[in-house]
Amino acid sequence: MQGFRLHFVMLLRLSWRNLWRNHRRTYIMLGAISVGVWAMIFMTALMRGMVDDMLNQGIHNLPGHIQIQHPAFLDDPSVVNSIAEPEGELLAALNQPGVKRWATRIKVPAVIASERESRGINLLGVEAEAEADITGLPAQVSEGRFLESNQDQGVVIGAKLAQRLETRLGKRVVVMSQDPDNNISERGFRVVGIYRAEMPGLEEYNVYAARDTLQKLLRIEGRVSQIVIVDQDYRDIESLYRRIEKVTPSTLEIKPWYEIDNYLAAMFNMMDGFVLVWVIIIFLALSFGLVNTLVMAVFERVREIGLIQALGMRPRLIVYQILLESLLLLLIGLAIGNGLAIITVKPLESGLDISMVAEGMAMMGASSMLYPNLTLHDMLLANSVVIILGILTSILPAWRAAHLDPVRALNST
Amino acid sequence: MSAIHCHQLCKTFRQGDEIITGLDHVDISIEEGEFVCLSGPSGSGKTTLLNAIGGLDTPDSGEIRMGDIRIDQLERGPLADMRLHHIGFVFQAYNLIPVLTAQENVEFVMQVQGIPAAERSRKARDILREVGLEGMEDRRPAQLSGGQQQRVAVARAIVSHPDLVLADEPTANLDSVASTHLMGLFSELNENHKITFVIATHDKRVMSYARRLIKMQDGKIISDEAQ
Numbered sequence: 300m301q302g303f304r305l306h307f308v309m310l311l312r313l314s315w316r317n318l319w320r321n322h323r324r325t326y327i328m329l330g331a332i333s334v335g336v337w338a339m340i341f342m343t344a345l346m347r348g349m350v351d352d353m354l355n356q357g358i359h360n361l362p363g364h365i366q367i368q369h370p371a372f373l374d375d376p377s378v379v380n381s382i383a384e385p386e387g388e389l390l391a392a393l394n395q396p397g398v399k400r401w402a403t404r405i406k407v408p409a410v411i412a413s414e415r416e417s418r419g420i421n422l423l424g425v426e427a428e429a430e431a432d433i434t435g436l437p438a439q440v441s442e443g444r445f446l447e448s449n450q451d452q453g454v455v456i457g458a459k460l461a462q463r464l465e466t467r468l469g470k471r472v473v474v475m476s477q478d479p480d481n482n483i484s485e486r487g488f489r490v491v492g493i494y495r496a497e498m499p500g501l502e503e504y505n506v507y508a509a510r511d512t513l514q515k516l517l518r519i520e521g522r523v524s525q526i527v528i529v530d531q532d533y534r535d536i537e538s539l540y541r542r543i544e545k546v547t548p549s550t551l552e553i554k555p556w557y558e559i560d561n562y563l564a565a566m567f568n569m570m571d572g573f574v575l576v577w578v579i580i581i582f583l584a585l586s587f588g589l590v591n592t593l594v595m596a597v598f599e600r601v602r603e604i605g606l607i608q609a610l611g612m613r614p615r616l617i618v619y620q621i622l623l624e625s626l627l628l629l630l631i632g633l634a635i636g637n638g639l640a641i642i643t644v645k646p647l648e649s650g651l652d653i654s655m656v657a658e659g660m661a662m663m664g665a666s667s668m669l670y671p672n673l674t675l676h677d678m679l680l681a682n683s684v685v686i687i688l689g690i691l692t693s694i695l696p697a698w699r700a701a702h703l704d705p706v707r708a709l710n711s712t
Numbered sequence: 713m714s715a716i717h718c719h720q721l722c723k724t725f726r727q728g729d730e731i732i733t734g735l736d737h738v739d740i741s742i743e744e745g746e747f748v749c750l751s752g753p754s755g756s757g758k759t760t761l762l763n764a765i766g767g768l769d770t771p772d773s774g775e776i777r778m779g780d781i782r783i784d785q786l787e788r789g790p791l792a793d794m795r796l797h798h799i800g801f802v803f804q805a806y807n808l809i810p811v812l813t814a815q816e817n818v819e820f821v822m823q824v825q826g827i828p829a830a831e832r833s834r835k836a837r838d839i840l841r842e843v844g845l846e847g848m849e850d851r852r853p854a855q856l857s858g859g860q861q862q863r864v865a866v867a868r869a870i871v872s873h874p875d876l877v878l879a880d881e882p883t884a885n886l887d888s889v890a891s892t893h894l895m896g897l898f899s900e901l902n903e904n905h906k907i908t909f910v911i912a913t914h915d916k917r918v919m920s921y922a923r924r925l926i927k928m929q930d931g932k933i934i935s936d937e938a939q
């Protein structure tokens with residue numbers, strides 16, 4: 300151990316001084332590594348921000364991180380497949396502090412009609428004050444207001460639907476659906492709010508009414524379609540999911556968001572892969588420079604390597620010395636690159652307006668503001684890739700240096 | 713353990729189609745504490761012999777023993793250890809690691825050996841004083857004259873009391889004052905520390921210091937006499 304420490308100090312001194320022997324080359328390489336690392340992290344933060352936004356949108360549209368419903372409901376979202384409002388153990392679990400928000404909601408197919416037009420829609424009966432956390436809809440209301448209580452008598456419709464129905468704020472519409480006995484139930488609502496969704500398609504279909512009002516209309520007092528739960532962070536819902544699953548009656552079905560929507564799950568799972576591929580691509584570009592730098596550094600000191608071999612330094616220590624030199628170079632480059640990335644991403648985290656290029660993105664569920672997301676996880680990933688692959692690519696030049704023929708090395712000029 | 717015995721050493725080099733003789737059936741024994749000069753014209757095989765004894769190069773055939781150890785049969789790692797602990801080298805030029813100071817160059821070998829810092833630093837300072845470089849400990853090789861550089865190399869070669877010092881044309885790049893100084897130093901160290909010296913040279917003045925003079929030609933030993 301003592302011996303190892305001595306060797307390390309010695310190797311560190313040699314490596315550090317050797318690194319600054321050719322300033323120019325070291326600076327150029329540091330510049331390349333810094334910019335490369337910056338690009339890795341900066342672009343990753345942008346991608347992460349964009350994908351996060353899509354996932355958040357997607358989860359808002361499900362909605363929720365965890366859903367509890369009748370086992371047949373996802374296939375047939377009719378009023379027949381409703382469930383009782385939560386009670387007992389399940390209710391207690393939902394009210395525990397770990398849950399950010401939970402709510403019950405009703406979702407049934409319906410027809411909405413104005414004086415001129417009628418359309419098939421998704422009729423949603425929601426708990427008014429929970430909706431901000433669940434779908435974020437209140438923030439999207441562009442005219443009028445959102446529902447104010449669970450007994451609110453109005454409806455909130457999308458701007459697109461208003462246009463199709465040739466109706467507007469303050470006008471009355473009629474909503475028709477079926478009760479569990481297949482009787483038509485219908486009533487008039489006043490349009491109290493109009494919303495604009497990030498995904499225009501939704502504006503035409505989702506119509507929001509108060510939950511209790513719909514229970515009465517559909518004659519399902521005390522029953523709902525779904526229980527929707529929102530955790531603190533959609534990436535980390537496992538423990539909450541398990542806790543709630545344990546107390547969910549076996550007659551009900553409980554699903555996390557990634558099982559409800561495979562597309563979202565795939566996007567989420569692929570993101571780490573994307574980041575890794577991106578980081579590796581940049582690293583590959585850097586690795587040419589790195590290997591070249593090391594090969595040149597070794598080439599310049601062949602005689603010296605012969606000398607330290609003659610003095611009795613084992614080949615292994617020579618390998619370590621060159622790897623350490625490479626590691627120092629990488630660490631300095633990483634420090635600068637990470638610093639640059641933090642300095643450039645932080646000011647952008649409050650949002651980057653990309654509406655000029657965002658027309659097409661909206662279709663994919665992205666908004667016109669991009670919020671770059673610099674995560675520790677991504678920074679660690681980029682840094683580890685650079686260090687691990689950097690060391691791996693340095694092994695060959697280092698090994699070759701250590702296995703030079705000492706006599707030839709000493710005689711080289 | 714420092715007596716060296718070479719038996720029927722042969723070494724050839726191939727250069728294109730030509731086969732060049734480096735060593736041609738060399739037999740030689742060097743006892744502990746000897747001060748030997750290898751002389752002979754350029755190309756006579758002096759360097760090849762030193763490299764073989766020091767384990768930098770392996771002979772094609774023959775045996776080299778240092779005490780009980782067959783140097784010609786050791787692997788790279790053990791050979792490096794053997795050089796580290798038992799042999800000091802002084803070459804013609806470029807003996808020092810350019811990024812290290814005189815003091816650090818001398819300490820380098822001790823560092824590889826794993827000697828603690830305080831002891832290392834004391835020994836290095838003492839030996840640099842002994843070779844007449846007091847006050848130059850913190851200079852880099854580029855800031856030292858050729859003679860001073862050679863003395864740092866000598867200091868490094870002997871600082872951890874090796875059994876054997878192999879010096880290959882150590883005075884070739886020195887003026888006569890520096891050469892005389894260096895040879896004086898060698899014979900002093902040989903007497904004071906009982907270190908065996910084998911010095912390859914074709915410099916007459918250097919040979920005059922030797923107590924045993926071996927002459928080589930075409931890879932063969934042509935004379936071997938005490939003087």
Ligand SMILES: Nc1ncnc2c1ncn2[C@@H]1O[C@H](COP(=O)(O)OP(=O)(O)O)[C@@H](O)[C@H]1O
Pocket residue numbers: 725726727732733734752753754755756757758759760761
């Ligand atoms: N690596 C080598 N490749 C080819 N020939 C070599 C090599 N090393 C030495 N020789 C040849 O071997 C012979 C002995 O060389 P050397 O031992 O260097 O002689 P000296 O040190 O006495 O001048 C010379 O003819 C030299 O050209």
Ligand SMILES: [Mg+2]
Pocket residue numbers: 758759760880
């Ligand atoms: Mg020679």
